[in-house]
Amino acid sequence: MEATTELNLQAFCRFGKVLSVKMDAPWVIGGWEYATDGVICIRILTTKADGEKTGQPDAEALFKGFDPEKCDTPWLSGFVSDEIKTCCPQCDGDGYVYDVDGEQTRCIMCAGLGMAYVEMPRRINGIKIANLYDRLIQSLPGVQFSRADKPPTNKMIRFAFLGGQGAVMGLQE
Numbered sequence: 001m002e003a004t005t006e007l008n009l010q011a012f013c014r015f016g017k018v019l020s021v022k023m024d025a026p027w028v029i030g031g032w033e034y035a036t037d038g039v040i041c042i043r044i045l046t047t048k049a050d051g052e053k054t055g056q057p058d059a060e061a062l063f064k065g066f067d068p069e070k071c072d073t074p075w076l077s078g079f080v081s082d083e084i085k086t087c088c089p090q091c092d093g094d095g096y097v098y099d100v101d102g103e104q105t106r107c108i109m110c111a112g113l114g115m116a117y118v119e120m121p122r123r124i125n126g127i128k129i130a131n132l133y134d135r136l137i138q139s140l141p142g143v144q145f146s147r148a149d150k151p152p153t154n155k156m157i158r159f160a161f162l163g164g165q166g167a168v169m170g171l172q173e
Contacts, residue, residue, distance in 0.1 A: 007163075009035035012042050012136065022055035032164075034059045040133050042140070044164035062152065062167045068144070068160035088116040124157050127170035137168065 009026040014037035026035040028051050032043040041059050087093040088110035095112040096104050106112040121128040124145055129137075137143055140161035151158050151167065158167045 007042075007044060007140070009033060009042070009044070011035075011139075012040055013037055023057065027051050027053070027056050029053065029060065032060075039130075040136060040166065040168045042161075042164055042166040062156070063158070063165055064152070066151070066158050066165060068146065068165065084118060084120055085115055086118050088114055089118065090116070121171055127155060127157055129157065129168060130171055133168050137166065140164075140166070 012035035013025055014023040023036050023038055026033050028034075028046055028048045030050065031045060031047075033046040033048060034041065034043045034056070036042075036057060036059055038057075041057075041062055043059065043063065088095075088107060090109035091097050091107035091114065093114040095107055095110065095114040097107050099105050107114075110116040119131050121130055122134055123129075137159065142162040143159055144161070145157060145159045153169075155170045155172075156167055157170065158165065160166075
């Protein structure tokens with residue numbers, strides 16, 4: 001599978017170093033270019049030469065045994081977060097907020113009703129995915145998930161997209 005557009009791998013990287021693990025820039029190893037922030041990891045096929053491995057995580061292990069072509073159950077297309085109606089987080093349910101001059105104004109988020117729709121983390125295979133990672137995954141072309149995949153940890157979901165593969169850790173409950 002080839003990617004149809006150039007991906008911004010930097011969006012999947014973490015800013016700076018974490019405990020001597022380098023995750024602030026993509027790296028190439030074994031024909032794949034990897035990017036991770038420690039929660040999500042993607043890899044895309046590349047013709048770039050392997051770079052020097054200098055403290056990057058062992059991301060290759062996340063994809064051991066993962067072959068999207070051999071999955072025996074239907075893949076699911078990308079997902080959309082559910083919304084629930086709850087007390088407005090902007091105005092705390094009052095229906096109004098104060099502007100910079102101290103003037104009371106109607107809350108834009110809830111239109112003055114005091115109730116708003118809030119995105120809830122989406123569950124895939126029973127695992128909650130943070131909205132930030134939901135959006136990053138949805139920005140990839142042709143994302144597909146497998147219900148049959150058995151990743152190295154039961155709190156991870158692996159996925160495929162045009163030109164690459166990814167894995168994301170779920171939220172703790």
